[in-house]
Amino acid sequence: MLDRRALSEAYFTRDKLVKHHLDSFNEFLDRGLQRIVDEEGIIETNIEGTYVRCGKISVGKPIVREADGSQTILYPNMARLRNIKYAAPLHLEMQIYQNGEPATGMEVAEIGQLPVMLLSKACNLYGLSKDEIVKMGEDPLDPGGYFIINGAERVIITLEDLAPNKIFVERAEQYGETIEVAKVYSQRGGYRALTTVERNRKSILEVSFPSIANSMSLITMVRALGLETDEEIVRAVSDNPEVIKYVLENLEEAEVETQEQALSVLGSKVATGQAKEYQIKRANYVLDRYLLPHIGTDESDRKAKARYLCRMAEAVLELALGMRPEDDKDHYANKRLRLSGDLMEELFRVAFNRLTRDIKYQLERASMRNRELTVNTIVRSDVLTERLVHPLATGNWVSGRTGVSQLLDRTDYISTLSHLRRVISPLSRTQSHFEARDLHPTQWGRLCPSETPEGPNCGLVKNFAQMVELSTGTDQQKVVDVLHEMGVRMGGDAL
Numbered sequence: 001m002l003d004r005r006a007l008s009e010a011y012f013t014r015d016k017l018v019k020h021h022l023d024s025f026n027e028f029l030d031r032g033l034q035r036i037v038d039e040e041g042i043i044e045t046n047i048e049g050t051y052v053r054c055g056k057i058s059v060g061k062p063i064v065r066e067a068d069g070s071q072t073i074l075y076p077n078m079a080r081l082r083n084i085k086y087a088a089p090l091h092l093e094m095q096i097y098q099n100g101e102p103a104t105g106m107e108v109a110e111i112g113q114l115p116v117m118l119l120s121k122a123c124n125l126y127g128l129s130k131d132e133i134v135k136m137g138e139d140p141l142d143p144g145g146y147f148i149i150n151g152a153e154r155v156i157i158t159l160e161d162l163a164p165n166k167i168f169v170e171r172a173e174q175y176g177e178t179i180e181v182a183k184v185y186s187q188r189g190g191y192r193a194l195t196t197v198e199r200n201r202k203s204i205l206e207v208s209f210p211s212i213a214n215s216m217s218l219i220t221m222v223r224a225l226g227l228e229t230d231e232e233i234v235r236a237v238s239d240n241p242e243v244i245k246y247v248l249e250n251l252e253e254a255e256v257e258t259q260e261q262a263l264s265v266l267g268s269k270v271a272t273g274q275a276k277e278y279q280i281k282r283a284n285y286v287l288d289r290y291l292l293p294h295i296g297t298d299e300s301d302r303k304a305k306a307r308y309l310c311r312m313a314e315a316v317l318e319l320a321l322g323m324r325p326e327d328d329k330d331h332y333a334n335k336r337l338r339l340s341g342d343l344m345e346e347l348f349r350v351a352f353n354r355l356t357r358d359i360k361y362q363l364e365r366a367s368m369r370n371r372e373l374t375v376n377t378i379v380r381s382d383v384l385t386e387r388l389v390h391p392l393a394t395g396n397w398v399s400g401r402t403g404v405s406q407l408l409d410r411t412d413y414i415s416t417l418s419h420l421r422r423v424i425s426p427l428s429r430t431q432s433h434f435e436a437r438d439l440h441p442t443q444w445g446r447l448c449p450s451e452t453p454e455g456p457n458c459g460l461v462k463n464f465a466q467m468v469e470l471s472t473g474t475d476q477q478k479v480v481d482v483l484h485e486m487g488v489r490m491g492g493d494a495l
Contacts, residue, residue: 119144
């Protein structure tokens with residue numbers, strides 16, 4: 001007979017309860033930090049031939065600097081008692097170039113301090129036995145998964161969000177009439193852009209995305225991206241005769257016939273009143289950088305973007321014809337959870353960007369005064385540290401969200417575990433959002449059906465079910481590469 005007690009004791013261990021926080025933060029330490037540094041790569045300056053090349057980034061172990069300049073290994077309990085942050089130094093390889101030639105060797109500079117999650121790989125308690133943890137003044141049953149900022153225990157709450165890079169179709173009201181809309185939250189790196197394709201009252205398909213004030217005709221956008229002929233456009237949208245009828249209507253109403261004309265129309269929208277040459281240049285830049293960035297940001301990706309827009313158009317027309325239902329935004333397959341590692345990556349990206357701007361300023365100032373350029377003189381570590389610590393201490397995140405970081409509930413052990421396994425919705429508490437607050441069938445086995453507060457937070461603040469486990473995700477390009485090796489094709493071309 002199955003011994004259920006043995007099974008539950010084996011499962012409900014300290015490692016499992018906040019495993020999602022620890023896995024996510026370790027992923028951030030192992031790959032997220034270096035990914036952000038590689039995105040920046042080179043710190044340019046306004047001085048010709050002078051720039052800084054960034055190399056490998058590494059995280060040390062938490063330490064505290066005493067008033068006499070000495071350094072001591074910092075343990076969590078010491079940080080609590082002394083009201084200081086539990087943080088580790090960040091070191092980055094940097095090399096200064098002047099006149100295109102290396103002015104220094106590859107030097108390692110301390111660029112700031114990173115708040116460390118308890119029991120993560122960077123924590124001084126990591127790998128210690130129960131007796132050693134007790135010796136350091138810690139509870140061996142404490143699951144970790146939180147930070148210590150200025151002596152206070154802070155936890156990053158998991159955020160629920162709509163899945164990025166996925167097409168959602170819905171009906172919406174416009175001027176008293178119902179229209180069909182396809183949306184995709186295109187995400188690349190730290191940039192997120194909403195692209196929509198909608199069918200207006202005259203059955204004309206229109207596209208809107210960041211950097212253009214008003215919507216553009218789908219046909220104009222697709223032709224600007226390189227699908228010029230009517231046949232190419234029709235084949236890219238659908239082979240269904242009912243859908244093709246609507247596409248032909250749009251082609252008849254088209255305002256342009258060639259790619260050059262389409263780029264000219266787009267340029268007049270994104271750079272009104274500028275010279276023709278600049279308008280075309282700006283139109284090309286907007287198409288590459290702001291339209292569906294998850295597909296790519298190179299000129300070679302434009303036809304793939306055109307086909308993706310056509311796929312969105314097909315979804316809109318199928319909804320209008322009753323061939324497909326609206327997408328359920330509350331279905332958990334259409335949700336993604338943003339864990340502490342993802343949110344720390346978002347925070348570090350903004351902080352590191354601010355540091356690079358400061359390094360650029362310091363480098364230009366030192367060069368103007370004819371000072372010797374060294375890595376340690378141009379890096380001010382408090383610039384990065386302050387922008388990492390402040391959001392964690394207040395909960396005011398870089399994306400404009402509030403309450404992302406909260407004071408850990410220490411009423412009792414169960415309330416602490418509950419707080420560490422909480423998930424919140426970004427929806428406004430002041431509005432009804434009845435459907436979002438309802439218990440959805442797809443939450444079964446994922447979210448607790450009963451643990452949610454009363455009042456305005458009801459249904460928007462939830463908790464994970466007892467035996468749920470979360471994956472940290474994987475690199476999308478690896479998936480694409482595997483599909484490519486298997487011979488999968490999209491729209492006649494390789495993925």
